[in-house]
Amino acid sequence: MGKSLYIAEKPSVAQEFAKALRVNSVRKDGYLESEDSVVTWCVGHLVTMSYPEVYDEKYKRWSLATLPFIPEKFLYEVIPSVKKQFQIVSGLLKRKDVDAIYVCTDSGREGEYIYRLVEQMAGVKGKVRKRVWIDSQTEEEILHGIQTAKDLSEYDNLASSAYLRAKEDYLMGINFSRLLSLKYGNAISNYLGTRYTVISVGRVMTCVLGMVVRREWEIRNFVKTPFYRVVATQSLGDGKEFPGEFRAVQGSDWYQSPKLYKENGFKEEKDAKELIRILEKNQPLQAVLERIEKKRETKNPPLLYNLAELQNECSRYLKISPDETLKIVQELYEKKLVTYPRTDARVLSTAVSKEIYKNIRGLAALDYAGGFVQEVLAGEAYKKIASTRYVNDKQITDHYAIIPTGQGLSALRSVGGHGAKIYEMIVRRFLSIFYPPAVYQKVNLVSMIGKERFFSNFRILQEPGYLKVAGMPKEKKNTEGDGENLDADPALLNALSALKKGSILPVKGLSIKEGETSPPKRYNSGSMILAMENAGSLIEDEELRSQIKGSGIGTSATRAEILKKLVANKYLALNKKTQVLTPTQLGEMIFCVVNVSIRSLLNPELTASWEKGLTYVAEGTISQEEYMVKLTTFIRRHTDQVMAGNYQTALKGMFDQLSTYYQKTTKPAPRRAAAKKEEQTV
Structure with a gap:
């Protein structure tokens, strides 16, 4: 009877498999072995896609004449730094006494790709191949995964999507990075006074850059709008007071007035003062409770972490x-x-x-x-x-x-x-998730002074439920009078609850609260991850996010790496203390180049659709041949469009506008010789 070979993605994972399988022999060079089992490991990727010059020496020199580069058959090679471990794994795969191979790389698309490349380069034939799919590295889960391992062929569609993802990033990176660098790299270099500039382009990376730059432009172009709200301080006696905010709802003399900024604020302070002057004609100054609504509100524990x-x-x-x-x-x-x-x-x-x-x-x-x-x-x-x-x-x-x-x-x-x-x-x-919902008591009031209505909303936590486990929210008093007063005093809430329709409330005073509109928030590293997950939409509401279906930009395994690369390329700046992301001058200039040449690369919905297409391949809905036709057509079409275009003059004007936001300091751009890693994202 032959031996079973178990291949993990990392040495540490292989060690856990060896423990679970009771492979207690002395560790050999690159593997562990017992009477019936051999456990070995990759060290991440052992095989990668070959650079263009491996296909033909002419591709070593960047030239528009050699684009687009779309090989009929893709070439792969062993990564030199891990060649020894590849030879060990390859030798074990082909050992005559090994008749069953258990693929134990990470349970996902990338883990599948890591093994398939090794098998492809090793030329494995005639072996039983099983896929181990686990959710944790406990001994129980490992043994269960081995016992229930399916034939590797059942994951062929997943492998196809993994190969396509790599080909897509490779072809877009090489073709569009070379294309835009050759066409517009000098425009950036001449402007910054550097020797030359490599414009690194990626299917996901460029889209994320666009999201950050667009947000920065929204903030720059934002014009603050002041507004003035009128608040009535109403008395309950015994020193208890509560605010009510004026809103120009139907029935108000100010209903749909052009002098309003929304229904609860005036564009000019003089109009807010005019409202107060009119209301103070009512003497004694008092409010009549028109409506009171009391209800319990529950908040369920959030969904688990992804x-x-x-x-x-x-x-x-x-x-x-x-x-x-x-x-x-x-x-x-x-x-x-x-x-x-x-x-x-x-x-x-x-x-x-x-x-x-x-x-x-x-x-x-x-x-x-x-x-x-x-x-x-x-x-x-x-x-x-x-x-x-x-x-x-x-x-x-x-x-x-x-x-x-x-x-x-x-x-x-x-x-x-x-x-x-x-x-x-x-x-x-x-x-x-095993605790009941948190329960809040809410009281909403509408009171009238003359013909005008004032609104008050209060909420207090009655039963913490799951919050005692998850942590109590840091609730703060709403001093703006807009929305809910979250830390209402229990005694105040009880007094409010005792009120009835028609109750008379003395008004101690009318005041004006000045505010102004706020610009959009910059992305931080975390909110950007969420925006990528939701195809470019920053959905802050946890419940709403849970309802979003479909693929986002990138995958859970790659999004962090994309942000890291943008910062490393100096296209984005990351404030380590606040985690806020902002574009650099170089990043904005590259955004301008892409925006005038291959604008669709900046489209989050389109970028997400590529990821969705890979999901369809993994599900078997579309074939890898269909996907490759779509991909190569996209690359050829946009290569032709960039070749035919010329936006040097327009870009100069854009760069002039951007330069006003940056100090005139220049740093050397990345050398073209180091650009190989920039153009290939595998």
């Missing part, structure tokens, strides 16, 4: 980049503390929900979670979790949400940086 949601919250609260968050949560995964991090799902699978008590029970030893664990296990909610919105097999593609495994707690001491805090965030989010 990678984008976790990166957003870590950027917001911990002020760390998405790339750093991914590194930390990957470490937590490799130490068996959490499930697979590169996931887009925010729910659990039905199968996992049936065993969820194991995850909960394993958290009992945590100081901040032990009491909550006891409460959860003493209740019934965890037994019925499968019937809630937190379990939905249809919303899961590769992996379910990020949750704690309940194992490996001893490893927490060795997790660096913000690891313990991020783990706590994941634990609290997980446990909160």
Whole structure:
């Protein structure tokens, strides 16, 4: 009987497989072996796509005459720095005593691609090949994954989408980077006084650059509009007072007046003063309660973390980049503390929900979670979790949400940086779904002074529910009088609740609150990840985001790397303290070049549609041949358009406008010799 070969993506993962399989032999050079098993590993990618000059020496020199570069057959080569490990893995794959291969690379498109390239270069034939698909690195999950491993051919469509993703990034990067560098690189260099400029273009990267630049332009072009609101301070007696805000609703003398900025503010202060003068004619100055509405409002625990949601919250609260968050949560995964991090799902699978008590029970030893664990296990909610919105097999593609495994707690001491805090965030989010909603008491009032109506809204937390696990919100008093007063005093709320329609309320005074419109917010690294996930729309509402379906820009595995590359290229600047993203002068200039030449690269919806197409290939809805026809047609068409265009003069005018926002300091642009890495994103 032959041996089984297990191939992991990293040495640390291979070690976990070896433990689970009881491969206790001495570690050999690049693998572990027992009587019936061999465990080896890649070190990330071992094989990559060849540069154009490998196809023909003429492609080494950048020239418009050689574009577009679209080979009939793509060439691949072993990465020199990991050649030794490739030879080890290749030799094991072809060993005569190995008759079954278990592919244990990361369970996703990129992990599939890593193995398929190795198999392709090694020339493996005549072996049984199984795909191990796991959601955590616990021994139980590893053994279950091996026992239920499917034939590798069932993942052929996923492999096709992985190959296409790489070809797409390769062809767009090489062709459009060379094309725009040759056509307009000198325009940037001459303007900045540098030797030459490589314009690095990428399917996802350029789109994200466009989102940041457009937002910056919106902020620059924003004109603040002042407005003036009238607030009535109404008395309940016993020193209790509450504000009410004027709104020009139907029945008001100011209804739809051109003097208004929206219904609750005047464009000019003199008109607000005129309203007060008219109202003060009513003596004694008092308000009549026209309507009071009291109701309970519930707020459900949020959905579980996917990678984008976790990166957003870590950027917001911990002020760390998405790339750093991914590194930390990957470490937590490799130490068996959490499930697979590169996931887009925010729910659990039905199968996992049936065993969820194991995850909960394993958290009992945590100081901040032990009491909550006891409460959860003493209740019934965890037994019925499968019937809630937190379990939905249809919303899961590769992996379910990020949750704690309940194992490996001893490893927490060795997790660096913000690891313990991020783990706590994941634990609290997980446990909160087994708690009831938070309950608020709301009181909304409408009072009248003369013919004009004043509105007051109050809310107070009555039952914390899941908030005692997830953390109480930092609510602040609404001093603007617009919306809800969130930290209303309980005594005040009780007094308000006792009011009845027709109650007379003395008005202690009328005042003017001056405000002004605010410009759009800049993206920070976390909100950009969310915007990428939602195809360019920054949807801040957590509930609404959960309803968005379809592929976004990039994938959960690549978005952080895209931002990191834009910062490394000096196209974007990242404030490490605030995580706010802003364009650089070079980044804005490159945006202008793309905007006049290949504008569709800046379109988030179009960029997302490419990703959606890859999903269709993975699902088997469209063939890889169909996708390649669409891709090559796109590249040829836009190459011809750029060749025919000439926007040098127009760009000079754009650069002049941009320069007023930057100090006139220049830095050397990247050397063309170093551009190979810029043009190939694989």
